[in-house]
Amino acid sequence: xxxxxxxxxxxxxxxxxxxxxxxxxxxxxxxxxxxxxxxxxxxxxxxxxxxxxxxxxxxxxxxxxxxxxxxxxxxxxxxxxxxxxxxxxxxxxxxxxxxxxxxxxxxxxxxxxxxxxxxxxxxxxxxxxxxxxxxxxxxxxxxxxxxxxxxxxxxxxxxxxxxxxxxxxxxxxxxxxxxxxxxxxxxxxxxxxxxxxxxxxxxxxxxxxxxxxxxxxxxxxxxxxxxxxxxxxxxxxxxxxxxxxxxxxxxxxxxxxxxxxxxxxxxxxxxxxxxxxxxxxxxxxxxxxxxxxxxxxxxxxxxxxxxxxxxxxxxxxxxxxxxxxxxxxxxxxxxxxxxxxxxxxxxx
Ligand code: PMP
Numbered sequence: 001x002x003x004x005x006x007x008x009x010x011x012x013x014x015x016x017x018x019x020x021x022x023x024x025x026x027x028x029x030x031x032x033x034x035x036x037x038x039x040x041x042x043x044x045x046x047x048x049x050x051x052x053x054x055x056x057x058x059x060x061x062x063x064x065x066x067x068x069x070x071x072x073x074x075x076x077x078x079x080x081x082x083x084x085x086x087x088x089x090x091x092x093x094x095x096x097x098x099x100x101x102x103x104x105x106x107x108x109x110x111x112x113x114x115x116x117x118x119x120x121x122x123x124x125x126x127x128x129x130x131x132x133x134x135x136x137x138x139x140x141x142x143x144x145x146x147x148x149x150x151x152x153x154x155x156x157x158x159x160x161x162x163x164x165x166x167x168x169x170x171x172x173x174x175x176x177x178x179x180x181x182x183x184x185x186x187x188x189x190x191x192x193x194x195x196x197x198x199x200x201x202x203x204x205x206x207x208x209x210x211x212x213x214x215x216x217x218x219x220x221x222x223x224x225x226x227x228x229x230x231x232x233x234x235x236x237x238x239x240x241x242x243x244x245x246x247x248x249x250x251x252x253x254x255x256x257x258x259x260x261x262x263x264x265x266x267x268x269x270x271x272x273x274x275x276x277x278x279x280x281x282x283x284x285x286x287x288x289x290x291x292x293x294x295x296x297x298x299x300x301x302x303x304x305x306x307x308x309x310x311x312x313x314x315x316x317x318x319x320x321x322x323x324x325x326x327x328x329x330x331x332x333x334x335x336x337x338x339x340x341x342x343x344x345x346x347x348x
Contacts, residue, residue: 005200007227010092010146010175015234023238025052053243060246063253064221068193073226076233079240081182081207081220082109084232085149088178088203088222089117091232093146101140101148103132105156105321107180110149119146125322130157130287132165146175153183156318156329158289160189170199176228178203183291185211185263186270193223200225210292211263212252217245266292270332276342277330284326293331301326304348311344 008016024040043050061072078084093100095118102110104123114121122145124136132150148169152161170177181204184191192204203224209215219241222232252259270289277286277296282304285297295318298304305317305328316329332338 005174007200007225007231011231012090012092012094015091015231018234020234021238023052023055026055026238049243051243052239053241053246055238055240057241057246060241060250060253063250067253067256068223070193070196070223071226073229074196074223076222076224076229076236077241078220078222078236079245080209080218081180081205081222082113083218083240084205084220084222085109085178085180086113086116087232087236088147088176089113089119090235092176093117093119095119098144098146099142101137101145103137103148103150103154105130105154105318105324106149106151107155107182110151126154126157128323130154130159130323131162132169134165134168137169141173145173147178148173148175149178149180151180151182153187153290155183155291156293156295156316156321156324156327158183158287158291158293158295160187160290166192170195170202173201176201176203178205180205182207182210185259186267186292187290189290196223196225200227203228208249208252211266212259213262214249214252217248219245219249265335266332269335269338270294273330273332273338273342277345280345293329295324295327295329297325297327299326301328304328307348308341308344311340311347313341313344315341 028039040052042052057077060077061075064075065072076084078087099120099122100114101122101124103126105126111121122140124133124140127133150161150166153159179192179202181191184206192202196202196204203222206221206223208217208219222229270292274286274294277283277294282299283296284299287295289295301317301319305315308315318324318327318329330341333341
């Protein structure tokens with residue numbers, strides 16, 4: 001049954017009551033004229049980073065908003081999407097009382113952050129086809145369930161979830177539906193950013209760590225309604241995205257051709273690797289992937305992992321995850337790296 005969604009009811013009381021830290025850089029917004037800044041106890045000698053960064057990352061958000069067809073107040077940026085995920089817990093989930101729903105096998109940080117924030121993590125294992133198990137999810141949700149984390153394309157399984165299932169959750173769940181789109185740039189399917197207006201409980205998380213090739217600068221992007229973003233902004237550390245990150249991210253976002261070219265090379269390599277892997281006799285299954293990695297089921301993952309290490313190649317053994325017994329997750333590398341991987345796999 002559909003009910004009206006009220007974000008105010010989801011925000012923790014301490015967050016509602018909070019007066020956020022007002023940083024010096026927030027108080028005075030420059031109109032472009034040259035001012036003398038003696039307000040933030042910085043060192044005055046210019047070296048490019050002697051000033052605090054813009055706490056609201058205005059230039060960066062302006063580009064991101066334009067590229068995504070959003071308004072700036074639909075965006076919050078974090079020190080990687082891991083920080084964004086943590087902010088979601090701290091804004092919306094009351095420790096010791098409330099809970100979140102996660103769908104393993106999936107990205108491990110949802111569980112870790114639930115633990116860090118003392119929020120109960122209710123795990124509902126994906127179906128054998130790696131889709132959300134709607135009956136089980138319905139059973140586990142109660143009035144204290146605040147967030148469902150959906151990773152689509154999912155890490156480590158590589159599939160996107162069915163759009164009908166996601167819509168059903170968005171329409172019926174009274175908490176937030178967080179869609180982690182870390183790998184969406186590699187997918188042939190559309191993402192969910194265009195649906196933010198339609199679903200007020202939708203939160204889409206993106207990152208520059210994957211397709212944009214900038215894992216080292218740490219930039220995560222949270223897209224949601226201004227109400228959700230506003231609540232998260234209240235508790236965000238003022239200078240969470242540093243100056244160097246803002247500059248590098250800005251330049252990279254303007255270089256869409258280069259990003260697209262790299263994505264296309266990675267996708268070509270993914271297809272090549274998928275075909276070759278399927279020919280190996282100890283590879284039992286190569287799961288379809290909408291991401292920049294392939295999950296493969298082998299005869300003995302621990303043994304194959306170790307053999308690859310001996311050939312100087314590190315992959316990820318995902319066997320400990322539910323439904324992932326004897327699986328390895330292989331990130332798509334450069335053509336040379338993938339050739340080396342295939343060569344090693346043929347030798348072992
Ligand atoms: N979400 C998913 C699904 C991921 O796989 C990862 C990184 N492996 C992240 C989020 C974290 O990304 P970031 O580097 O932006 O913190």
